[in-house]
Amino acid sequence: MVTATFKNMARAAVLSGTLLAAACGTLPPGESVPVVSQPEYTEVELPQRPVTPSQTSPHPKPPITDAAKGLIGKAISAASRGDYEQAIALLERALRIGPDRPEVYLSLAQTYTAKGDYSMAKATAERGMLYCSEPRQCEALRQYTR
Numbered sequence: 822m823v824t825a826t827f828k829n830m831a832r833a834a835v836l837s838g839t840l841l842a843a844a845c846g847t848l849p850p851g852e853s854v855p856v857v858s859q860p861e862y863t864e865v866e867l868p869q870r871p872v873t874p875s876q877t878s879p880h881p882k883p884p885i886t887d888a889a890k891g892l893i894g895k896a897i898s899a900a901s902r903g904d905y906e907q908a909i910a911l912l913e914r915a916l917r918i919g920p921d922r923p924e925v926y927l928s929l930a931q932t933y934t935a936k937g938d939y940s941m942a943k944a945t946a947e948r949g950m951l952y953c954s955e956p957r958q959c960e961a962l963r964q965y966t967r
Contacts, residue, residue, distance in 0.1 A: 885922055889915045893928050905936035923953040923962060930965040 896911035912929040919925060926949025933942035946965035953959040 885924060886918060889918045889922065889925065892918070893925065896928060896932065900932050900935055905932055908932045909936075921952045923949045923955075923958045925949075926952070927958060927961055930962065934965065 892911045892915040896908040896915070899905075899911060900908040909929065909932055912925060912932060915922070915925045916929070926945055930942045930946040930949065933939070933945060942965050946962045949962045950959065950966065953962055
């Protein structure tokens with residue numbers, strides 16, 4: 822009894838949906854769909870600017886923010902005092918500000934090395950290699966991946 826009622830309700834719902842969909846696609850007699858004309862576009866020749874070497878970099882980066890610079894500076898101070906956990910925490914915070922900044926990854930790899938955690942130094946440097954564009958930074962990071 823319950824299954825037959827449920828089947829009838831399901832059929833009614835499908836029929837209602839079909840009728841509703843059909844009704845949405847029709848217009849009342851005598852009405853037509855308004856035609857909107859498209860504006861015509863003409864091609865415009867843009868002036869060519871000379872390309873500078875900084876524009877050809879595969880990953881051009883804006884300057885590092887002052888907040889991230891400050892965190893890196895504090896981390897270097899903490900690491901020089903031997904407080905590697907604090908330095909790592911500060912550098913991870915700098916990564917949240919600039920997750921694509923190779924200098925932060927380099928500082929973090931240096932800190933992990935000073936702490937004696939060579940596997941984390943290597944993993945961090947490998948991640949930093951994804952973002953480096955300057956040969957010196959790339960080579961410095963590469964040193965920690967070996």
